Amino acid sequence: MNDRAPTIVASELGRRYGSRWALxxxxxxxxxxxxxxxAGANGSGKSTLLLLLASAIxxxxxxxxxxGIDVAADPFSVRSRLSLLSHSAYTYEALTAMEHxxxxxxxxxxxxxxxxxRALLERVGLHERGDEPxxxxxxxxRKRLSLARVLLRDAPVVLLDEPxxxxxxxxxxxxxxxxxxxxxxxxxxxxxxxxxxxxSRLADHALVLDLGRLVYSGPPRGLSDLxxxxxxxGAACN
Amino acid sequence: xxxxxxxRKEVLIQWRTRAGAAAVLVFGATTLLLxxxxxxxxxxSLEKNAAGxxxxxxxxSSTLAxxxxxxxxxxxRGLEGLLLLPVSAHAIFFAKAIANWLMLFLLGxxxxxxxxxxxxATPSRPIEMTGIIxxxxxxxxxxxxxxxxxxxxxRARQSLLPLLLFPLVVPVLLASVKATSLLMHGDPMGxxxxxxxxxxxxxxxxxxxxxxxxxxxxxx
Numbered sequence: 001m002n003d004r005a006p007t008i009v010a011s012e013l014g015r016r017y018g019s020r021w022a023l024x025x026x027x028x029x030x031x032x033x034x035x036x037x038x039a040g041a042n043g044s045g046k047s048t049l050l051l052l053l054a055s056a057i058x059x060x061x062x063x064x065x066x067x068g069i070d071v072a073a074d075p076f077s078v079r080s081r082l083s084l085l086s087h088s089a090y091t092y093e094a095l096t097a098m099e100h101x102x103x104x105x106x107x108x109x110x111x112x113x114x115x116x117x118r119a120l121l122e123r124v125g126l127h128e129r130g131d132e133p134x135x136x137x138x139x140x141x142r143k144r145l146s147l148a149r150v151l152l153r154d155a156p157v158v159l160l161d162e163p164x165x166x167x168x169x170x171x172x173x174x175x176x177x178x179x180x181x182x183x184x185x186x187x188x189x190x191x192x193x194x195x196x197x198x199x200s201r202l203a204d205h206a207l208v209l210d211l212g213r214l215v216y217s218g219p220p221r222g223l224s225d226l227x228x229x230x231x232x233x234g235a236a237c238n
Numbered sequence: 239x240x241x242x243x244x245x246r247k248e249v250l251i252q253w254r255t256r257a258g259a260a261a262v263l264v265f266g267a268t269t270l271l272l273x274x275x276x277x278x279x280x281x282x283s284l285e286k287n288a289a290g291x292x293x294x295x296x297x298x299s300s301t302l303a304x305x306x307x308x309x310x311x312x313x314x315r316g317l318e319g320l321l322l323l324p325v326s327a328h329a330i331f332f333a334k335a336i337a338n339w340l341m342l343f344l345l346g347x348x349x350x351x352x353x354x355x356x357x358x359a360t361p362s363r364p365i366e367m368t369g370i371i372x373x374x375x376x377x378x379x380x381x382x383x384x385x386x387x388x389x390x391x392x393r394a395r396q397s398l399l400p401l402l403l404f405p406l407v408v409p410v411l412l413a414s415v416k417a418t419s420l421l422m423h424g425d426p427m428g429x430x431x432x433x434x435x436x437x438x439x440x441x442x443x444x445x446x447x448x449x450x451x452x453x454x455x456x457x458x
Binding site: 054055056058076077079080084086088089090091092093094095099103106107108109133134142 | 239240242243244246247250251254255310313314315316318319320321322323324325457
């Protein structure tokens with residue numbers, strides 16, 4: 001933990017799907033410029049937490065702020081400060097990678113110059129397939145395209161949901177470098193991941209969720225010894 | 239600017255998936271053909287009802303086109319991705335509605351000569367006729383886009399969309415049929431202007447109301 005002002009604040013956050021609470025009374029304050037890990041077994045509420053913070057789904061209980069802005073009261077402003085890499089690729093099958101980035105850049109009022117977009121695709125390893133429709137892409141390539149959008153967005157707060165999912169070994173290395181560079185650039189990064197050992201080396205702090213409740217908040221080292229991560233799902237710990 | 243970006247996406251997707259659009263055109267033409275079989279060989283009956291058949295064919299085909307327009311949004315949750323950006327829901331709605339309007343207008347323009355051939359019913363003023371198709375398709379596209387967004391999340395979207403859309407667009411359908419009929423059979427009482435104004439009024443109401451409601455529909 002450090003003494004910087006909190007960028008993400010969750011206060012007794014709760015979310016219900018039907019009669020089941022997916023997230024119950026989760027509270028934490030993440031300082032700016034830090035990388036935090038959210039760990040937990042499948043169905044523990046990691047993705048729900050990130051979707052709530054991104055204002056993608058409604059908060060049923062409690063509150064959350066991002067850079068001091070209430071997520072429920074002003075989701076539009078929150079969205080302008082935050083970028084989410086989700087399980088879903090948020091792509092269109094008929095469009096090419098270049099077209100995705102070009103339209104996205106136009107929407108975000110960013111530079112949509114073809115050479116800079118090409119450089120971005122090169123950074124995520126898609127430069128040779130930039131003019132192919134996304135329907136021809138593998139799951140890992142779609143993930144890389146989503147990553148390119150996160151990079152293009154350049155938001156101060158970045159939420160990464162299972163960023164290592166579907167990536168090949170080279171992609172793992174790329175993702176490590178990306179998270180490190182985001183922190184170096186002063187970004188606040190919240191990562192939901194099952195890659196406990198890998199993330200323990202990268203994260204400043206860890207949260208562990210179990211059945212929607214926050215059961216651990218502390219240093220990431222030694223997380224793999226945590227009973228809740230071992231008993232609920234062996235696969236959860238790599 | 240955001241509207242133009244979303245519109246560009248819509249037009250690109252429609253162009254890339256033009257095989258689906260061709261199927262909609264063929265469906266519309268087939269519907270006109272089936273109406274002619276249903277009425278029988280009487281040239282007089284066919285010509286008399288041509289305007290109604292044209293707009294019914296356009297309405298039935300529009301449900302396919304509108305439902306298709308949201309298919310791409312749900313395949314990889316593209317719409318959800320757009321909504322997670324600081325992009326105005328109005329920009330998304332109006333871009334999609336304009337793209338659907340364009341599609342329905344082209345469908346109407348395509349069906350017009352098919353109707354002339356099958357029913358021997360020729361509009362006396364083709365420019366005015368094109369204008370009525372433009373206004374009528376605008377009246378279908380705005381509520382159609384809103385309801386297609388609602389229905390897309392449902393498993394029964396193919397049946398839900400017509401159930402929601404058809405009752406709402408009755409005034410537009412009525413005004414379009416009347417105006418088309420007047421252009422085909424003459425307008426001795428000078429009623430065309432009134433029906434056109436009614437059509438314009440409903441277009442304005444639908445486009446503004448649906449634009450306002452879209453945010454609520456896609457909110458979660």
